[in-house]
Amino acid sequence: xxxxxxxxxxxxxxxxxxxETIVLQDIEGQVASGQILGVVGxxxxxxxxxxxLLTGEIPVESGVIHLKDADVTLEGLWRRRxxxxxxxxxxxSVFDPLTVADNLSLTGVDMGRKHSRELLDSFPKLTExxxxxxxxxxGGERKILSFxxxxxxxxxxxxxxxxxxGVQQENIDLMIQHLRQAKESGRTIVIIEQNISLLESVAxxxxxxxxxxxxxxxxxxxxxxxxxxxxxxx
Amino acid sequence: xxxxxxxGLNTVWQIATxxxxxxxxxxxxxxxxxxxxxxxxxxxxxxxxxVITTQLGLSPWMQIPVCILSIGVIAFLCERLLIxxxxxxxxxxxxxxxxxxxxxxELVELTFGRSFQSVISPLPGTVLFLGINYPxxxxxxxxxxxxxxxxxTIWYRQSLTATRIKAMVANPVLAQAAGIKTARLSxxxxxxxxxxxxxxxxxxxxxxRVEPFIGLDYLLRCFFVLVxxxxxxxEGLGIGSVGIGxxxxxxxxxxxxxxxxxxxxxxSIFFLWLRPRGIYSKN
Numbered sequence: 001x002x003x004x005x006x007x008x009x010x011x012x013x014x015x016x017x018x019x020e021t022i023v024l025q026d027i028e029g030q031v032a033s034g035q036i037l038g039v040v041g042x043x044x045x046x047x048x049x050x051x052x053l054l055t056g057e058i059p060v061e062s063g064v065i066h067l068k069d070a071d072v073t074l075e076g077l078w079r080r081r082x083x084x085x086x087x088x089x090x091x092x093s094v095f096d097p098l099t100v101a102d103n104l105s106l107t108g109v110d111m112g113r114k115h116s117r118e119l120l121d122s123f124p125k126l127t128e129x130x131x132x133x134x135x136x137x138x139g140g141e142r143k144i145l146s147f148x149x150x151x152x153x154x155x156x157x158x159x160x161x162x163x164x165x166g167v168q169q170e171n172i173d174l175m176i177q178h179l180r181q182a183k184e185s186g187r188t189i190v191i192i193e194q195n196i197s198l199l200e201s202v203a204x205x206x207x208x209x210x211x212x213x214x215x216x217x218x219x220x221x222x223x224x225x226x227x228x229x230x231x232x233x234x
Numbered sequence: 235x236x237x238x239x240x241x242g243l244n245t246v247w248q249i250a251t252x253x254x255x256x257x258x259x260x261x262x263x264x265x266x267x268x269x270x271x272x273x274x275x276x277x278x279x280x281x282x283x284x285v286i287t288t289q290l291g292l293s294p295w296m297q298i299p300v301c302i303l304s305i306g307v308i309a310f311l312c313e314r315l316l317i318x319x320x321x322x323x324x325x326x327x328x329x330x331x332x333x334x335x336x337x338x339x340e341l342v343e344l345t346f347g348r349s350f351q352s353v354i355s356p357l358p359g360t361v362l363f364l365g366i367n368y369p370x371x372x373x374x375x376x377x378x379x380x381x382x383x384x385x386x387t388i389w390y391r392q393s394l395t396a397t398r399i400k401a402m403v404a405n406p407v408l409a410q411a412a413g414i415k416t417a418r419l420s421x422x423x424x425x426x427x428x429x430x431x432x433x434x435x436x437x438x439x440x441x442x443r444v445e446p447f448i449g450l451d452y453l454l455r456c457f458f459v460l461v462x463x464x465x466x467x468x469e470g471l472g473i474g475s476v477g478i479g480x481x482x483x484x485x486x487x488x489x490x491x492x493x494x495x496x497x498x499x500x501x502s503i504f505f506l507w508l509r510p511r512g513i514y515s516k517n
Contacts, residue, residue, distance in 0.1 A: 057407055077410040078417075087411040095401045095408065102397050107413050153413065 007066070008033050008188040009054070009085075009157050014063035016053045022061060023049040024212045031190060031205060033156075034183050038203030038220070039192040040231050046212045047192045048090050051161040054190060055087040056080045067157065086155035090162045090192070093146035096135030100126060103134050103145055109152045116152055122174050123148060139166040147175060157188045164195045176201045196228045236366050241487055243363075247372055248483040250379045251438065253475035256456040258431030264465040265403050265423055268317055269328040272335035273456060274449025276428045279305060279338065280435025281444045282346060284353045294356055297436060305432035308338075309425040317424055318417070322406075335449065343446040355440035375437055387468055399423060403466065455482075458502040464512025473513050477501065 007030035017023035024046040031037040041047050052058040054065060056077040065073045072080050081087070095103050104120075105111055111120070120127055123144050129137065134145060147163050164172045172195070179202045182189060193199050199206060199220075206223060208216030208231035216223075216231055259273040283301035287294065312334060320327035357374055360367040390396045402409040402416050409416050442448060455478060463474025478498050486494025505512065 055411065057411075077407065078413070078415055081411060081413045089408065089411065092405055092408060095404050097400060097404050098397060102401075105394075106397055106401055108394065149412070 006069075007031060008068055009037075009190065010066045011054065012064055014050075014053055014060060014065065016058060016061040016063075017049060018058065022212070024053065024209075027063070027207075027209070027214050029205070029207050029214075029217065031188050033188055034186045035204040036179065036183055036189045036191060036202050038199040038206040039190065039209065040194065040196070040199060040206060040216075040228060041209035042194075042232055045209045047209055048161055049212075050209070051087070051089070051159050051190070051192050055085060055159050057087075057089075081155070084154075084156040086150045086153050086158040088146040088150040088158070088160045088163060090165070094134040094137070094142045094149075096133065098134055099131050100134055100137070100145055101130040104149055104152060106149075107153055109154075119148055119151060119178060122178070123171065140168060140171065143167050144171055144175075147178075151178060151182060156186070157190075158182070159190045159192075161192045162194070163191065164193060164198050172198060194232065196225065196232070199228065200225065239364055239366055240368075241484070243366075243368055243372075244487070245480055245483040247376060249475050249479035250376055251434070252455060252459060252479040253383070253471060254379055254437065255431070255434040255452055256459040256471060256475060258427045258429075258434065259453075259456040260460060260465070260471045261427030261430060262424055263460065264467075264470075265399060266321060266420055266427075267324050267327070268320060268424065269324055269331065270427075271328055271332040271453065272312075272338055272449075273431055274451070274453035275335045275338040275342075276305060276309070276431035276449075277435035277438075277452045278444075278446065278449040279308065279342065280432030281353070281439040281442065281448065282342065282351070283432070283436045284439050285346065285351045285444065297356075298433070301432050301436045302429055305429050306425055309428035310421070312428075313421045313424045318421065321420060335453075339446050339449065346446070348446065350443040350445040353439040353444055371440060383468075390468055455498070458498050460512065461502045461505050461510075462512055464515030467514060470512055470514040477513075 010030035012028040014027040015022055015025045027050060029037055039047055039050060049058070053060055056072070056075055056079065060073050063073070064071060067080060067083050067085060070083065072083060077087070095106070098106070101111075109116060111117070125141060126144055126148060129141070134142065137145065143163060143166055147160065150158055150160065163175060167175070176198060179189065179191075183202070191199065191203065203220045205219055206216065206228065207214055208228075210231065216227065255277060258276060259270060262268050262270040262273065280301050283304065284294070284297050286304065287297045287300050290300075292300065316330055316334060317327070320330050355371045357371040359370055361370045361373065363373055398409070398414050398419060401412070402414055402419055406416050458478045459471065459474035461474070462477045463472065464470035478501070481501060482494040482498045485497045
């Protein structure tokens with residue numbers, strides 16, 4: 001495994017939610033360059049809230065978030081993106097009224113680059129639909145589009161919220177392949193997932209959530225499938 | 235035959251100019267969800283640009299730069315101090331911009347007085363067009379609007395900036411996550427929308443009585459255009475302009491101006507009741 005010891009993304013004592021409702025309390029974790037942090041838990045335990053806190057979509061109630069040595073706790077979504085944090089949200093993950101091509105080229109990505117072409121070509125259904133409106137894609141295709149978009153962007157840290165939801169197994173296998181390549185190139189990734197197989201395939205560290213609390217935090221190598229399934233069955 | 239041709243040209247004129255006047259509101263309301271009750275005041279201030287230019291002793295060619303600069307500065311300040319707090323608060327924005335409209339109207343009244351100002355047409359006289367004498371200024375403006383809307387349509391369909399605007403409108407959170415600085419883009423869109431409103435006022439200035447209270451009529455008709463056509467697209471703006479401008483001109487010619495106005499009012503009520511999203515809405 002690549003990756004240095006100093007964390008690229010670190011968070012501690014993290015609490016937050018929506019208005020008066022605190023959904024997550026005292027969450028901590030860190031992930032270094034070339035590493036993937038998996039976040040696992042049942043529906044409604046606060047996984048998406050964690051993604052939103054880490055990306056700045058919603059404000060932090062308490063705690064700190066460091067991104068590449070900078071304290072970004074009070075910064076919003078755009079500022080963190082400027083610092084190199086990419087984000088593929090769970091819901092509303094594509095621009096519905098834009099074509100697939102426009103979704104991908106929106107941030108000025110050069111689609112002719114070898115890396116971009118290889119990534120795109122690995123999902124032929126997407127390339128076939130380049131001029132189709134993203135809003136007309138199936139749920140799984142939208143997830144793939146969101147996944148490809150965020151990988152194409154020139155960001156060093158990526159937060160993926162349920163990237164495999166509704167995606168066919170053959171495409172999940174391709175996602176795993178691209179995530180491994182992203183790791184090898186030194187990118188840092190946080191994946192929020194319920195797909196245990198995907199997390200087992202790519203994650204270096206895993207944290208588990210339940211009822212807004214952290215109930216598991218360990219290196220992937222220290223965890224068995226039973227441990228992971230246990231978090232989903234609490 | 236000549237009467238029919240004249241009616242046709244006048245209808246085209248009404249549709250094109252109404253489309254241009256409504257464009258500013260379509261940008262600010264349709265894209266930013268700011269229910270801009272001060273739209274008519276920006277049209278009105280634009281109509282005062284020739285008056286300002288004359289008072290400053292500048293060449294008539296400076297009317298367009300004076301219009302763009304004055305409206306740009308006012309719109310920028312409005313966005314910074316007021317509007318940016320009302321994105322995603324559509325009904326609050328109605329009240330805020332209503333207050334803004336009163337303020338702008340009072341400021342213009344203080345500066346130029348209540349009495350109306352006459353603006354001399356830069357292109358006076360008529361020319362023979364399709365066998366009838368038609369005002370030269372109107373024909374030149376129509377040609378200019380044709381070119382403007384053609385370029386705008388191409389730009390809106392093909393440019394990266396337009397794609398980013400559409401992305402921001404569709405999904406502001408994801409737009410920020412994709413690196414689009416939505417705060418700056420929204421401010422730019424607002425300022426551009428107001429400048430377009432001002433330019434439409436400048437265009438109409440030689441044909442109307444320029445006074446502080448002209449904005450209200452334009453505001454209402456522009457809302458009718460958006461109610462009929464729908465928000466968020468140039469197609470909707472076109473349909474709304476054709477419907478409102480066409481109906482008002484034809485009914486107004488056949489019956490009276492009041493009859494024309496009453497008809498578009500009824501059409502708008504009908505659409506608000508049965509088809510509130512308009513004929514062609516992307517939002």
